[in-house]
Amino acid sequence: MSENLGVSELSEEQARAELARLAAELGRANTAYHTQDAPEISDAAYDNLKRRNAEIEALFPGLKRADSPSDLVGASVADGFGKITHAVPMLSLGNAFDDTDVQDFSDRIRKYLGLGKEALVFSAEPKIDGLSLSLRYEQGQLIHAATRGDGATGENVTDNARTIGDIPQVLTGAPDVLEVRGEVYMSHADFEALNERQQAEGGKVFANPRNAAAGSLRQLDPSITKSRPLRFFAYAWGDLSAPLAETQMDAIRRLAQLGFVTNPLTQECDGPESLIAHYRSIEEQRATLGYDIDGVVYKVNRQDWQGRLGFRATTPRWAIAHKFPAELAWTRLEAIDIQVGRTGALSPVARLAPVTVGGVVVSNATLHNEDYIRGLDSRGEKIRDGKDIRIGDWVQVYRAGDVIPKVADVDLTKRPDGSAPYIFPATCPECGSAAVREEGDAIRRCTGGIICPAQAVEKLKHFVARKTFDIEGLGAKQIEMFHDDADLPIRQPADIFTLRDRDASNLNRLKNRHGWGAQSADNLFAAIEEKRTIALAKLIFALGIRHVGEVGARDLALHYLDWTALTQAIDAARPAALAHRTADQAEEAERIKAKAEARRARVSDCRAAAIAGLDVPETASQCWSDLIGIDGIGATLGMSLSDALANPVERAAIDALIAHLNIVPPDAPAQDSPVAGKTVVFTGTLEKLTRAEAKARAEALGAKVSGSVSGKTDILVAGPGAGSKAKKAADLGVKTIDEDTWLALIEGL
């Protein structure tokens, strides 16, 4: 047997066999652990198997199995934490900042549910300022604990969670599978005692209880977590298939019966006035609670109504967080710097004399844009009573959403003599090109395009970012270094993929440089090689074309399925795109000129000529309509994409890049479903699905989802409140069905 060999001594064949053996053994151990009282093997033995598996996988990455135990949840791996995908995503909440927002929240729900005089009851509880944790229990046993992470996937902190006294290891009388959610936090007293201890021992002193709780929970060594006084309030559960109770309040009581600690200030409220009264009461008690809270959470009490209300993209419709006013601090504005983003946006950043805001030292803050500094909002109306912001001013800072520092106000009585209004630059501070602000736009942009080094670097950073090419070892810092490198410059994406060959024929080789070695250089080249194969959607997003974000890129990929098809279609649509813009501009001019009677005729002539003169070929119009007919893609995105591909410099860079890549088309949609190849339009309110879900399901089944009804539409799915589209469909003789019929049609697929 090979299992006594060191990992490095294994042959490929032995490694493959052993990975199979480990997968089987760990799989069996996992099943035993999760379904029976006694685990089959000890924790230490389990960890050893797991570690050996990870070591072999690291050495033979090509042999990693589809059912690799390293992807299994519920076990500790030596380095870092494993990932856990939440069965039900951990979403964030919408925010209310004043009484009006609370009233709106209630009104919105009443309208959505169609409630008349009927009572609408809420639960209200303090929003604990800690970190949320999801606990999974199977057959009453705590199986795993995961942090929120990005909402879909979190970190596996099971071993640490087991050390928290408020978290039961075993439940009696619980459903077979139960996910409990709550907040891990540290009390003020415990926090202070911990910091004193840390200081005495020369350890890290935490800025605030939240950071202390987060730092303690994310310890790699559970014995350290155990020594930290963490607590836990349970407030929700993650599995709606088996509701704990018919109302939120009953569910909380049930959690308390099961042995969880629930917050004593949780209360039932029968309307907005009652919610606000409870909010004020909690606000008054805030200082004496002994732990940090940052607001009050309101939830619709009835479970069935929560179900009907459902979710928007990232937040439930049935809950909201009523936030306390943010903590404020005053400090001196020392300078205003201008940063240039990847789209050329000039963003002013305030450099501040360091000041503590909400437990964190802040020395930078956003100033948004030109108008914000001048004291105007996006509609040109006064904010801060019209006070402008000047260098040297005494300014008020807060952290929006307790995260992003912003300059909120100015103290005019402390304004230094001889100060002058800040003059926003009209040229790019990085490349000197003109910086212009389009009519109706809040942002001033550098016109240098690819010539501007700041834009080039930011675009490259976007290209290698986590959601795009995600090249390990080539992050923002490395991009900055390589961009200005004398011997191995990376000036455009294609340069990344020629790096290895250029390095091989270079005198100043990467492996001989300070801070690099043969191993790290090889790792980088290997990471780059790995990403030569890339999904079409990621490639499109990575190009960093304005208005083409993650979702737009995915929609384009799903529609065209292939890079060549996409470029050919966009190229062909170019005349129509130009005509669209010309017509747009002419219309705009016409609107302005309508007031200046004298010149109207000339403009109309100009518009007619523009359209007639361009003589748009039929195929161009078709390609253009096809493009902007994609649901979610409009003329602005279309124009932006067309411009990017038609710009000779940009196009050359893109073509050079494409030559190095192996582009993977999106998963071919099912061919055998009843809706494959059909064009579907959703309209009205969907009750069982969100629009995004409906769209994703339909696309997975091979349907094309369009935004508007036309002769090409095969099926219109009309929910309640469908209007003009249903009428148009009837006129065109398009088949129209309701949501239930649609669900029945695609059922089981």
Added chain:
DNA sequence: GTGCCTCGAGTTCC
């Protein structure tokens, strides 16, 4: 035209 809702692009600190 108006009013949602989502998406894109910007931001800080650990």
Added chain:
DNA sequence: CTCGAGGCAC
């Protein structure tokens, strides 16, 4: 996380 703005429904 927030703002602005694009896209879409009414």
